Amino acid sequence: MQPPKKTWPWLLIIPLLLSISLVDSSMYHQNIQRDAKTGEQLYDSNGRPKYHFRPMNTMILHQHGDAKWSLPSFNNLIPAVLFGFKSALADILWVKADGYFHSGYYERIMPVCHLITWLDPKFLEVYIIGAWHMAYNFLDRRYIPAGVEFLEKGIHNNPEEAELRFEQAHTLFDKQIDFDRAAQRHREANAMGIQPPGKRHELAHALEAAGRIDEAIAAWEKFIEEEQAAGNWQMAHVSQHNRDLTIWRQVARAEQAKNPIPVEFTYNWQIPKKRVLRIEGTSNLPELTKINVQVRDKNYDQLIKEHPQILWQVANLTLFWDNMTLKDGRWSTWFKSGKLITDRVDLGSEPAKYPLRSEEYEVILTINPRVQPIPVQDVTGWHGEGITGPLVKTIDGVRMIREVFTIRRDQLLKETPAGQAQ
Numbered sequence: 001m002q003p004p005k006k007t008w009p010w011l012l013i014i015p016l017l018l019s020i021s022l023v024d025s026s027m028y029h030q031n032i033q034r035d036a037k038t039g040e041q042l043y044d045s046n047g048r049p050k051y052h053f054r055p056m057n058t059m060i061l062h063q064h065g066d067a068k069w070s071l072p073s074f075n076n077l078i079p080a081v082l083f084g085f086k087s088a089l090a091d092i093l094w095v096k097a098d099g100y101f102h103s104g105y106y107e108r109i110m111p112v113c114h115l116i117t118w119l120d121p122k123f124l125e126v127y128i129i130g131a132w133h134m135a136y137n138f139l140d141r142r143y144i145p146a147g148v149e150f151l152e153k154g155i156h157n158n159p160e161e162a163e164l165r166f167e168q169a170h171t172l173f174d175k176q177i178d179f180d181r182a183a184q185r186h187r188e189a190n191a192m193g194i195q196p197p198g199k200r201h202e203l204a205h206a207l208e209a210a211g212r213i214d215e216a217i218a219a220w221e222k223f224i225e226e227e228q229a230a231g232n233w234q235m236a237h238v239s240q241h242n243r244d245l246t247i248w249r250q251v252a253r254a255e256q257a258k259n260p261i262p263v264e265f266t267y268n269w270q271i272p273k274k275r276v277l278r279i280e281g282t283s284n285l286p287e288l289t290k291i292n293v294q295v296r297d298k299n300y301d302q303l304i305k306e307h308p309q310i311l312w313q314v315a316n317l318t319l320f321w322d323n324m325t326l327k328d329g330r331w332s333t334w335f336k337s338g339k340l341i342t343d344r345v346d347l348g349s350e351p352a353k354y355p356l357r358s359e360e361y362e363v364i365l366t367i368n369p370r371v372q373p374i375p376v377q378d379v380t381g382w383h384g385e386g387i388t389g390p391l392v393k394t395i396d397g398v399r400m401i402r403e404v405f406t407i408r409r410d411q412l413l414k415e416t417p418a419g420q421a422q
Helices: 012-022 029-031 086-105 106-119 124-137 143-157 162-174 179-191 199-210 213-229 235-255 300-305 310-316 372-380
Strands: 265-273 275-281 290-297 321-324 331-332 334-337 340-343 362-367 392-395 398-408 419-421
Touching: 012 265, 012 300, 086 106, 086 124, 086 392, 106 124, 106 143, 106 265, 124 162, 143 162, 162 179, 179 199, 179 392, 199 213, 199 235, 235 331, 265 362, 265 398, 275 290, 275 340, 300 310, 300 362, 321 331, 334 398
Parallel strands: none
Antiparallel strands: 265 275, 265 419, 275 331, 290 321, 290 362, 334 340, 362 398, 392 398
């Protein structure tokens, strides 16, 4: 996906900056530490202002260590854009974005990050930390594609920077579960000389996660050669150990696949109260097997294509995504401790995160061998070659368990009774 072209005329930036300043002119003053009795501003031993949280770019805030200099009101910085101080303004906005994060104003971070990179396309930290906020800190999976795309924008603007490719690869691997794309970006970052060796090793892990085992082994072989040539014997030993483990697993799992397990998997569901979905079930798969549970709008993928704007998606789409763990042959989305019942699928805990605007929702239960812990993969195999039975489906070349059922909004809102066993 190509990042948006920089087509904004200069004059459009002025009302945007005015809007930010009107909404948030007091952010800086709220961050200053003051004496509880007198209300006077506090300074450290070097004469620098004290803050409730540390701004990311302290150089801007403290240009003169021997003077009690503090950042002026954001309103006073608007003329900077008119005089060409784009980089300085980008720095100031980055401090503002950090303030939004520490103050919990997460919805303001994305627009500011995009504004900063428009002002200063070479500001690498904004791409990296901004995407990290979107993919991790917002705790909302709907933002993960936006984080990946933000890094894509950074790569487009900084094609020579290996670090951006590495960060995108890591996000694709860890959050978007797109192992093939992650492997491609890791390969590019490695070709550009990304260091240290631990970062280079992620290519082999991504290849293994994608089920490309021979390529993963070849990658470990290359790392061994590189690290021995550089005299880095410790990392060469790590690479050799990982290569040997991968080869051993390849042989052992091929042997296991000769006698695949007929998979048993049952579940039942109910809606005990408004916006709460409880699902529980059984399986004969190994202990610690992950059962992924998703609740999302019906035709979710189509809605994403029709409405690519992230702000529309966040305002209108519902996406719950979490993994449950099999223990003693049972799994559940809720647990009880004494009189306390904790529901994992509680769509009422954050109504803004789960707006429930559609009439119908699909609940997807998945056991994907590619994302299982190693002891479980030793039974299922990388591709699901160790499991069999009528419940096993082949999806994108992987044999897995995938069950889907539909619930209605009126059921989730407890307007009609709901519950079913499978």
